[in-house]
Amino acid sequence: MLSLLHIENIAVIERADILFEPGFNVLTGETGAGKSIVIDAIGAVTGERASRDLVRTGENCASVSAVFCALPENPFFREIGAESDEDGNLLLQREIFADGRNVCRINGRPVTVSQLRALGSFLIQIHGQHEGLKLLNEQNHLGYLDLFGKTDKELSEYRARYEALAAIEGEIRALHMDEAEKARRTDLLRHQIAELERAELQAGEEEGLEARRNILRNAERITEAVETAHACLSGDEDTGGAASLLAEAERAFTPAARVNGEMAALSEKLTELRYLAQDAAEEIRDLKYGLEFSPEELNQLEGRLALLGKLKKKYGETSEQMLATLQKRRTELEEIEFADDTVRRLEEKREKAAALVKEAAEALSKVRRSAAEVLEGRILSELSQLDMPKVRFEAEFSAKEPGAAGWDEVRFLMSANVGEALRPMNKVASGGELARIMLAMKNALADGDGATLIFDEVDAGVSGRAAQRVAEKLFQVSRGRQVLCVTHLPQIAAMADSHFSVEKGEAGGRTQTGVSLLDKERRKEELARITGGAQITDITLSGAAELLEAAEAYKIRIEREAK
Template identity: 60%
Template sequence: MLELLHIENIAVIEAADIAFRPGFNALTGETGAGKSIVIDAMGAVLGGRTSRELIRTGASHAFVSAEFSGVPADLPGLAEAGVAPDENGELLLQREIGSDGKNVCRANGRPITVAQLRRVGSELLNIHGQHDGAQLLDEEQHGAYLDRFGRTEGVLTAYQQAYGVMADLRGQIRALQMDEAEKARRMDSLRFQIDELERANLQPGEEEELTARRNLLRNGEKYLGALSGADYCLNGGDEGGGAVEALRAAETSLYSIRTLGDDLMELYKRLENLRCEAYDLAETIRDKRAEFDFSPAELDAVESRSDLLYRLKKKYGATVEDMLNYLEKCREELDAIETADDTLSRLEQQLQAAEKKVRAAGAELTQARRAAGAVLEQRIQQELRDLDMNRVRFAIDFAEKEPSPDGCDTIRFLMSANVGEDLRPIARIASGGELARIMLALKNVLAEQEAVGTLVFDEVDTGVSGRAAQKVAEKLAQVSRRKQVLCVTHLPQLAAMADTHFSVEKGESKGRTFTHVILLDREARKAELARLTGGTKVTPALLESAGELLDEAESYRKNL
């Protein structure tokens, strides 16, 4: 459960520590005092979307931390983030939001990403906002609610895999289905490109060889002059001379004294090696000079080939290898078009088999959903009776549809608000208060199947009053015996039912607005309940009524 929420520089909250307790925790306060800011801070530390506007004016960053207890070591998301609770099962989540948009997230001091924080946070705490009821008006969400309740993930995954195969086959068939005129145009284009590339007779690596040869031919005279000069220095001219001859003469001079000492022998060997190396070098230079054949015609041919490659690269690829790959793709596409009829026949047979698998998987998914739907109807109906909606009927309608990524069913939640009225879509019949209670019922049923230990309700009592408000308060008290409940409310019935009551108060100091979160004792709770009931004018009668409300709530909680 959530033990401690620490907030720094979030909107009008400069600093606040809220020590939540087990059971039912309520937060009340004037409109605009900052109750929803506390919820925003919770969302931020759980990896929710944030913006720089959330940072308090004049501050360089905002910071939120949340300390949880009783966290299992195998909580989903922890292992992926490389994090584990401490030996007491405690986990500290932290998030710092900078004015430059950067975020720093940590879990038990270890840096993690926002995505990892969101994954872990979703397993620890659920926030149900005051606008969640609007999701019930979106019939596309009804199937998702049912799948969550029925835990149909395995069957749904199998269906989606079969549907993916079918969709892929349909895409391949569409790609092959073109009219004859379009097919002829495409085949002509492919044949022209294939012919042009094949006539070029491209060879891997030839561009680099051409570039090197062209540079050599363009500098032919300079190349020959350099080799001739080096050859003359090493081998001499017709009259002799040259470095090789000089080294040989020096070697001959030392030959007769080489045995007179080790140092002379070493000197002779060095001179011999030098002469051999010079001789090999001279022969190599002579061979290069002899084999170089400078021809203006060859230079023209190399220039022409390079120009051809340049023009082809502008159309078919940045390198010769890219153009060869493109040529192969053109051949494959042309072959596919020429054999399209045979391929279409084969794909259509595969598609028929794939469609049968989709229908079978869809039927299995529908069966699982209908079974889950029957149970969900009963559970919702029971929850609605607990919420003083005895005359409301709730049902789940299934209608067959063509296979789509989410199945072969159109799922809608229907209700009848009064006796004798037909079941109709919730969007057409539910009032604001009814919508809030139906959503609360649905959230309670879904929460029973989830491991999340803390549920946060942000003004889910919107549109609810009187006896209905009392029933909502009792329902939240019941839920709080299984899970920790945090509730932002304006209703005295809900606030009185809480085990722990916090007041969010706004004030001014030195020209700045500040929000404080205060834990209320019994007398302070009476005053706050009286304010919720009667507004700014708190009378002794209202205080007495508030005390009675607290006594009744305490008596109800003791009997749970």
């Protein structure tokens, strides 16, 4: 449940701390005072979309913090590090900057908005005043039924089989082409395959060719360097090279090294240098005699690299990519040449896949129809408690071609009056009826998940006895979970366990909204204001007191019946 909400610089709310209680919490206030801003703040801190427009004018950042307690066990909480602390509390925070940036945290640890939203979906369910319009859209009815029936397993199995069938059908479509297109494509593929095969490509050959070309282009410089180095080390007809001089130095130094021990180390160095010089001289000699440069080889290399450059523009940037292209072209040509055989095999696979899809669709439809019967009974029971005992409600099924969601089409039908035929909800439901149907539906769908339910002015179009029934239903729902409700109806406000007033005023030349918990006397005044408007009289106060007394009597009766 939501126990604390801290708001800073959200729209007209500069700063507010709201301590919510278990059970039924109600927020009331004048139109435009900022009641829905509180709900927007709760939505923001649980990951819903939050625009930079929420940031209070003149401020760089807005922030919302929410503390939840008494949370149910949920493996997902552990996966994202959202376990309660030692006091059983879970802290959610979100900062919204004027430049559009967002910083989200769970228990002080940074998370993404999507992670915050995923967690928030387990903690809070917000139902806005326009939520009922979704019920009028028949395209949403199947989704409502799947949610109620918890068809995730059957729907996932069906979708896996449906996607497998769709993939096979895609392969078949790709293999079907007219004869002229088939001939054109075959000729093109054969030409490309022949061109690549003639090139006799080898993986990685460009690097070797470019290295050899670099040597050939610098042949004169390399030859001169090798000959000079060889002469320096080995000498020529007139002079001895470095190797010969090192040998003479070694011979001259050896006798002295025998006499003086300190000179022995120098003698060893001379010996080592002589060996190194002789080895280098031999390697350079072998390199000198092995140098073979010819203009013809360079021309051949240039021609090969030019061919590879031409092919690169058509088939890939490297030899490896061009070889991969060659294999693809061969495979495609083979598929076209043997397309008829392939299509026959695929059609056999399609037939088997279609049978699996049908089997999964039937299983999914069976689960849905069973869920629909339970949902119908649940909705009728809920509506009866909401002063709609004569209403009829039914989930109508019709078949369609299998699609991503199965072959069921579902729409909700109702009859609000005795003797009237069942008709689509958007044809018969009034605003007040729709609000009650929505409440019944939401209560049925949310049953058992433990999330806090928030209703933002969902009582539009409801009045009189129906308003009283809605108030009683909201209270009954709050016995099993925390409920927050923004309302303009005195019957609902009177039924609250905790009643908050949202008031707008001015301070320092700026509009500011505050939220305060009302005691009994202030509740009377607020109910009198809701009932009678700005002029609060003894009569309206007396009526407010009666509402509170009646609500208290109802609560006591419900608590006794529950025992």
